[in-house]
Amino acid sequence: MREITYAQAINEAMSEEMRREKNLIFMGEDIGLYGGAFGVSKGMFEEFGPERILDTPITELAITGCAAGASMTGLRTIVEIMFSDFMTLAMEQLANQAAKNRFQFGGQGSVPMVLRAPGGSGTGAAAQHSQSLEAWVAHVPGLKVVIPSTPADAKGLLKASIRDDNPVVFLEQKLLYRVKGEVPDLDEDFIIPLGKADIKREGKDVTIITYGRMVQRCIKVAEEFAKDGVEIEVVDIRTLVPLDKETLISSAKKTGKVLVVHEACQTGGFGGELVSVVVESDAFFYLDAPVKRLGGLDVPIPYNPGLEALVVPTEEKITAAIKDLL
Amino acid sequence: MREITYAQAINEAMSEEMRREKNLIFMGEDIGLYGGAFGVSKGMFEEFGPERILDTPITELAITGCAAGASMTGLRTIVEIMFSDFMTLAMEQLANQAAKNRFQFGGQGSVPMVLRAPGGSGTGAAAQHSQSLEAWVAHVPGLKVVIPSTPADAKGLLKASIRDDNPVVFLEQKLLYRVKGEVPDLDEDFIIPLGKADIKREGKDVTIITYGRMVQRCIKVAEEFAKDGVEIEVVDIRTLVPLDKETLISSAKKTGKVLVVHEACQTGGFGGELVSVVVESDAFFYLDAPVKRLGGLDVPIPYNPGLEALVVPTEEKITAAIKDLL
Amino acid sequence: MKLSKEIHKELYLKMNQTREFEETAARLFVEGKVHGTAHFCIGEEATGVGVCSALEVEDYILQTHRGHNQGIGKNMDINKMMAEFRGKATGYCKGKGGCMHIADFSVGSLGANGVVGGGLPIATGAALKQKYNKEKNITVCFFGDGASNEGAFHESLNLASVWKLPVLFVCTNNLYGMSTPVSKSMNIEDISIRAASYGIKGIALDGNDVVNIYEETLKAKEYILENGPMLMVLNTYRWMGHSKSDAQIYRTKDEVKEWKEKCPIKQHKKFILENKIMTEDELVAIGKQAVEDIEKAVEFAENSPEPRIEDIFDDVYA
Amino acid sequence: MKLSKEIHKELYLKMNQTREFEETAARLFVEGKVHGTAHFCIGEEATGVGVCSALEVEDYILQTHRGHNQGIGKNMDINKMMAEFRGKATGYCKGKGGCMHIADFSVGSLGANGVVGGGLPIATGAALKQKYNKEKNITVCFFGDGASNEGAFHESLNLASVWKLPVLFVCTNNLYGMSTPVSKSMNIEDISIRAASYGIKGIALDGNDVVNIYEETLKAKEYILENGPMLMVLNTYRWMGHSKSDAQIYRTKDEVKEWKEKCPIKQHKKFILENKIMTEDELVAIGKQAVEDIEKAVEFAENSPEPRIEDIFDDVYA
């Protein structure tokens, strides 16, 4: 299969969907000629023109609401928030309006929009440009939440998100944008349905439940353990909402040992949900060690690259956590 | 001891602190002559005047940042957001600025502000006026988060929050404002330190970990069970950040059965954190049943009073959950 | 411009229906038949009725929390409005939304909003869709004086202007945002001058003159389809408290009395009679019809079933 | 107003330091000594330097992401700035903030901000404290043309106006917000007219004329202490790309060249020579000093230790 980057995969997903759906538009800051802060939309302005690729002023609240309004009335929209940290400015329109409109209006209308935003640290951009805020949006009924960990997942899940009739928060991972991976050919209409976890690596001894850029890191650790005969199963949940509980639970039952890993600050992170789903289920009776979480440290992301690398789960920390479980 | 309402307790806490600290100011929408949307600040404008009790335009982002700026430069501030749902408009200043300034500036300055906001459903105000968003703020390092369940706690914890040198999000419970409870006399300088859970009812058979308006409900259920000889311990965490893990864990060890209850939507709620804290600890080995969560249904709050009452944990649901555990 | 008798009839009826609806709703509170709160627009009927009556079905509106006049103006079904107010399954939102979230997509109402200024960004999106589809229709966004201090106001007017979106921004300036007088929430007297910040046209009108509002809306629509967005400020007054519970210590009884004299319904009546458009009797008949319409709505709502908890997950996701 | 030779020296030195700082910083990127990004203000030196040099220590400033001129203008320690840029423990923020979060509370800088418009609400708070304490000082809030479209701009100017807070809002209009030209982000040409929405004074100045900016800031401060907030727009231009990585396809080389001719340092030099305030030699000496200052800062930073992970939890809470 051909290999493309995560950023290209996202670009392809958007472009393909725009080709097949004339009512789909895309708006955001500097997404046009400039191609987006991370170059994700390069070439789209040239192909689809200024009526469908809309450069906006710096105005996160308005563009989020604008997307919701357009989607409520018949268009489908993608809105890019340049850094997921700036969703903080848009939460009113996202959580109070886009997420709730359908319900509070008794089912009148729907809001088929995708809010794309890159999250995560590692780029030296410090506290206000590096957060992982998926836990916020996963706590808002009416929103779906997706975080892909590979180019293929990014493409297939984004296409599914765009076709979904609900507001989907699609959180990309900055540090994965330049990472390459196999992606099905262009002529395939490649869709990955929301709500299906993916076992990225099979194993029988320990389960790691994770998502986003931590997936590859966990696989690397798993490969190290494999050398010593310990087979770790790495479950990539891919969509936080809806969550594929079954896959998590059955993996936990199989291995009896569970580690949850994510980059976001541990306290109040989505890891708590994942742990709970496991221990509330009958998997509880199969567990032979306390379920462990390994999230980011409860600090804002520091600028210094050495510090920055150490506040999120490292291979060393993941390895140590696995050893604790064994 | 005298009895006063939860709203009065909050008023007393603010008023007492304003009397002892001349550098403390209080701002918000309609908090002056009007006395606040829930009447919490009645009389304060008359006592402290327009320089210290500041009615603001409807401008949540600006007043939150204004409080942060004043607090960074030497004042202490209380800011009231009329409904916690409107924190959605203020998250940028709260999470990116107030919470992170001290850290990202390497310890220069601090931000001694309290953001007060009422949360919760039950008033027939529907989806945009009824949310419980504590999980969002508990996930932001740099913020402390408090939710009192009684007038005494409200008073003691608010006074501690105001004296704290950090931004504290103080989430009040609309449905408790008119509830009365015993509160120490006015001449006592009554402070409850942040970070201490309170065992509101002792028991040995089951632990309920909860907070906010669910505390009384859980106690009621516990009293019913007591009639049948089942002694439920009700632990009110009171402050979500910092969290008194010790008290939770030791109660879980004692009873071996844990139910976590909160009003907020279950998925992504703070309950996940509470479950995780228990099962990650050595309390895991004392558990003789899966830890259970009982949160609100994952729906926006509906308007109809019958529905509204049923989307949050009811006495019936709590009772059923306990029975499941036994 | 000379409006037809039919139009006058419509305006007069809708204003009367609005007032009757709200007076009845207030009574239902007293009777304990409604929980929650409501925000009444009595005294401001001309704003929503005048603007919305000048629109077509394909024009959208974004309503406020104080928007019964807007909904009735846009031809919403009063039975379903009342049923929603009562939280019934037959209501516009199946009882899930209540009066702060009344909506009727079929007549072009994209909903009332519980968040001050919450409709502004959404309006830009609805208008963007209209522009995208080259429709000859506009989106009207209602909001209050208080809302004009929210960031959403600034961002939305700016975006609409830059993209030349067909939006009519209608600010109903009733002199207060809850207890806070305009003089304490902004440092200008004429809110319409804020249009200049966006390079768009702004006008201020007597918000109690339904005829003029109707006419100006027609003109505005034409202007907007040609030139892009516009800000229309309607200066008016709310007679009742901000919401159910409001002791109104922030204003004088004299002020309220003064404004009651400028009652939009009374003014319209005077205009109709002076211009001999209808007779006193005809007007009385319309008033009666309004009362009957509301009585029927009350009955409809009263006899409607409550929503069932079994259906609670419907409509969370499409 | 006639500025002393000392003042001219100060302005000229600070502008040169700023340029030298940034050119050096750009080189450090190329050398791979810095990770992350930076936003350079070359071409805009007169704005931050002119405004901040007219202030006292007790006046606060809120800086932008493009604020080395503001920090140097406010007399920040260049060594600590460079060390922070390098992420060192001796930097202003102990290496935790980086150049987007440089701050020095001791000289009145309440910090640079990574969020466009993020400093605006904070400025109102700092000014509120000054007013509360009856200080005779003001808060200066820097932000860009792009930021003036954010809701935070609207809310903050309105709040400051209503409360008559001593804030000077300084918009450095460099014609672009990232790749987006002002003409596509707003529908007005003169950003200073936005002041009218808040009933405050607005002025627009040549942002490359450091002398005039200095003088106007002195006047503005006096005006503000008497009358409340004011908006000052400084029209200027950024020579470099938006940030480290920017192919600049959104503008022409000619446009950049044109603006390079209006170089604020060159202009100031010409003014000084024409008015015989200093000799060519004196200016060369100042230029040299600037180079040396930056060299020293580079060395200081280079020799400084990295922060330790053991200290990571310090400063999360007070």
Ligand SMILES: Cc1ncc(C[n+]2csc(CCOP(=O)(O)OP(=O)(O)O)c2C)c(N)n1
């Ligand atoms: C964002 C937000 N802040 C505060 C409130 C509480 N609130 C409801 S209506 C209102 C006053 C609104 O004033 P205005 O916009 O003038 O409309 P009016 O009520 O006068 O019609 C307030 C403060 C809210 N609903 N939303």
Ligand SMILES: Cc1ncc(C[n+]2csc(CCOP(=O)(O)OP(=O)(O)O)c2C)c(N)n1
């Ligand atoms: C809220 C927010 N949105 C977007 C960004 C990304 N961003 C950083 S600087 C910038 C352009 C800002 O333009 P302007 O205010 O004119 O300042 P300039 O960079 O031109 O100095 C953008 C879009 C951000 N940092 N914060």
Ligand SMILES: [Mg+2]
């Ligand atoms: Mg009003």
Ligand SMILES: [Mg+2]
């Ligand atoms: Mg700019």
